[in-house]
Amino acid sequence: MAQLVATLASTHHPFYLKATTMPREQQMPQAPEWKRKIEAYRETLTRTKPDILVMIGSDHFHQIFLDNCPQFLIGKAPRYDATFYNEEREFGIPKYVLEGDEAMSGFMHQHLMDQDFDFAFSNELKIDHSIICPIITVRPDADLPVVPIYTNIFAPPLPSPRRFYNLGRAIRKAIDAYPSDKRIAAIGTGHLSLELGGPRQFMETGPDPEFDRQAIEWLRSGDIEAILANVDHESMAKSGNATHGFLNFILMLGVAGPEAADYVDNLDLFHTMEAYFTWYAKEDAA
């Protein structure tokens, strides 16, 4: 059976590449520290020598729109183009082509259906920065095949936090059951408190630093019960109108299992709290 070698959950800040590659004299003061933290985080993946990456993200109205809007979708294609024109324009993110793994995508899709997660699928999926940002940060050579999974964190009504956690558990079961000797890493991104297009955007901190501190502690200790007792759609909206990206962290904790993280780091940037978590698989976590 395949082996899950690492579960990574982080924020995805689309300006990382631009902020750390522009001429030094124009860089923000935190850029060197940010780069050091990202490189340390990258090492938590590199050392596990993965063969395939299961990538969890959320399309930001790039391929997916309100005319046809799935809650959960899996890519099943031989390869994936990435980065849309408006992401190049706004964030300076280059285009990529990622290899797919149709066999694993097909297996995951069926296994998730068998676990009562009725996934939508796409045979021609162009992926956006929610999946390319972590490629840039933790696998910048973009040299591994991916199985992309998209969740809806954007267009209400959204699935519940418990549903996201249970989906993470189901993804873990599907990875563990995959008949292959490959080493799998699961990499997901989302947000802590975040405001976009509202009165609390682009402040000195994220819109709810208290939530950010609490969320990091919950994830550090793997305390899913505390998360489910305290976080719902209304509470996330109070913490910032785009805070629902936290649902992907809940999903990733489901992949890891309710365990303390093996690696935790964070960085207070000018309008968000960035956070980076890695769990290494333990025998009894599945």
Add this chain to the structure above:
Amino acid sequence: MSKYYVNKFLFTVDRDPEYLKRYTEDPRNFVATWEQSIGPRLNDAEMSTVHSFTEAEREALINHDYVALFEMGAHFFLNLTIFIGIYDAPYMEKHGPLAFQKEFAAKLQHWAGKEYPSVAT
């Protein structure tokens, strides 16, 4: 009212450099063109008869009025990203980084601490 159609406008224009240029330079004419021949398009062969703008929605789009669009429940991401595409560079040149984003937030301060208009469609 059609929040969906407003979002469709923002979505189709933000993703297309030619549309965005026309919406930047001549919003009134471009919105008229969009309503006539771009918005109703379902795909390359099919047209939809379902949606249309209210007068208030049309005026908000013509005026690049992101405050009105926010208040109508246009999706926050679409409503931000398209106007960053139009205004970020000129604001940056005049007033420095994030000047447009901060002005955007300042103009919405009367919503701070309140429940925002729903973006559900």
